[in-house]
Amino acid sequence: MTGFALHLLRHGAPETPGLLMGRTDGAPTEAGIAACVAQAKGLGIECLVASDLWRCRAAGEAIGSAVDLPLTSDRRWRELDFGDWDGMAVNAVDVGAFGRFVDDPDANPPPGGERWSALVARIAAAIADLAPVPALVVTHGGAMRAALHVLCSFDQRRLWAFDLPYAALLSLRVWPGERPSAQIVGLRP
Numbered sequence: 001m002t003g004f005a006l007h008l009l010r011h012g013a014p015e016t017p018g019l020l021m022g023r024t025d026g027a028p029t030e031a032g033i034a035a036c037v038a039q040a041k042g043l044g045i046e047c048l049v050a051s052d053l054w055r056c057r058a059a060g061e062a063i064g065s066a067v068d069l070p071l072t073s074d075r076r077w078r079e080l081d082f083g084d085w086d087g088m089a090v091n092a093v094d095v096g097a098f099g100r101f102v103d104d105p106d107a108n109p110p111p112g113g114e115r116w117s118a119l120v121a122r123i124a125a126a127i128a129d130l131a132p133v134p135a136l137v138v139t140h141g142g143a144m145r146a147a148l149h150v151l152c153s154f155d156q157r158r159l160w161a162f163d164l165p166y167a168a169l170l171s172l173r174v175w176p177g178e179r180p181s182a183q184i185v186g187l188r189p
Helices: 032-038 053-066 095-103 116-128 141-154 156-161
Strands: 004-010 047-050 135-138 167-175 181-188
Touching: 004 141, 047 053, 053 095, 053 135, 053 141, 053 167, 095 167, 116 141, 141 156
Parallel strands: 004 135, 047 135
Antiparallel strands: 004 167, 167 181
8 A cells, every 4th residue: 555645734823823722713814824825735635624613724715725625624633622721822821730731731631621632532533534545634733743643653752842833734644544654754834
């Protein structure tokens, strides 16, 4: 089996950057949408999926228009739910609590928020449901890191090392199966 190309694209810049935006949605900027469309050029995709949150769907709709593909919305590609921290600036969160979360997000989830393992489980299910054709998923930084964990078995420390700015494109070659795996073939900030 030759595998298939899976491109993960972080949504473009929101109108209010710098917030912990999990379930909290925010309007994307026009420049952010344009940056996503530019990243998607020439990928040769046959499948287009986006998180159901507007900051991803807006870019997905613009990309779909540009490449003449329908957009499928899938809530499993959402960001981690930050619970009580959702919508807050990082510097407004208790430093100790945030540090514990970064060190071990499964043992120390945000208050009222989602555990890392729950995010990983829903991303694994979303990946398993993808058709084995070249695909682009417009999603969030946390979901992209969860996909790297699922497909490449990266541990938490390695995942935080990835710089995934708004409109970053991560390209993988995925080999589906009972235990899917992938190889990173590119990262464009």
